[in-house]
Amino acid sequence: MSYIVPDGRIQLFKNIPLAPDNENTLYFASTAAKDAYFDGLQQNNNYSLGSFDNATYSREERGFVRINTQVGSVYNACYMRFKNTSFENKWFYAFVTSVEYIANKTIQINYSIDYMVTYMGDFTLDQCFIERETVADDRIGVNVLDEGLSI
Numbered sequence: 403m404s405y406i407v408p409d410g411r412i413q414l415f416k417n418i419p420l421a422p423d424n425e426n427t428l429y430f431a432s433t434a435a436k437d438a439y440f441d442g443l444q445q446n447n448n449y450s451l452g453s454f455d456n457a458t459y460s461r462e463e464r465g466f467v468r469i470n471t472q473v474g475s476v477y478n479a480c481y482m483r484f485k486n487t488s489f490e491n492k493w494f495y496a497f498v499t500s501v502e503y504i505a506n507k508t509i510q511i512n513y514s515i516d517y518m519v520t521y522m523g524d525f526t527l528d529q530c531f532i533e534r535e536t537v538a539d540d541r542i543g544v545n546v547l548d549e550g551l552s553i
Contacts, residue, residue, distance in 0.1 A: 410457035410486045412467055413440070414498070414511070415449050418481035422497045422514050433523030437493060440483060451476050460484045462494055466512045473503045482513060495519040 420426060430436035443449040454469045467484065469476070479498045485491060496513035504510050537545055 409488055410460050410484060412454040412457050412469060412484045413444055413482060414451035414476050414479040415443060415481040416451050416478045417449055420481060424518060427518045430522045436523050451479050460486060462515060466510050468504065468508055468510050470507050471509055472507065473501060473509050476509060477501050479511065482511060
């Protein structure tokens with residue numbers, strides 16, 4: 403079995419107003435604009451919880467990564483990005499679903515991939531026609547609007 407040099411990067415963020423329900427997302431016209439936006443957040447103490455370099459290979463489908471730090475320094479993480487520079491230079495963006503203490507200097511970050519932001523810039527959003535929408539409140543009469551017609 404060959405040895406893979408641990409050169410992955412993991413960056414953790416706090417106060418990012420995104421959630422796994424994808425009700426809100428961010429729009430970027432290009433991958434470069436998206437990466438530049440998060441590079442800027444990484445420099446801002448209001449959003450950044452740190453960058454962890456020399457991480458082992460992070461699998462997109464695995465759903466967790468382990469990092470060397472104390473739980474108190476990353477406990478309020480809500481968003482992250484990671485890339486495996488040995489194989490590709492693509493950032494994967496993810497929602498942090500939980501932070502688990504494993505040992506004094508080992509923390510497990512559980513995540514789910516934010517596919518919309520991860521692949522934003524790799525596709526083009528076109529205009530579309532919405533044929534039907536559903537509403538959150540479906541009680542009788544709540545969504546009826548008066549059209550001003552005499553009956």
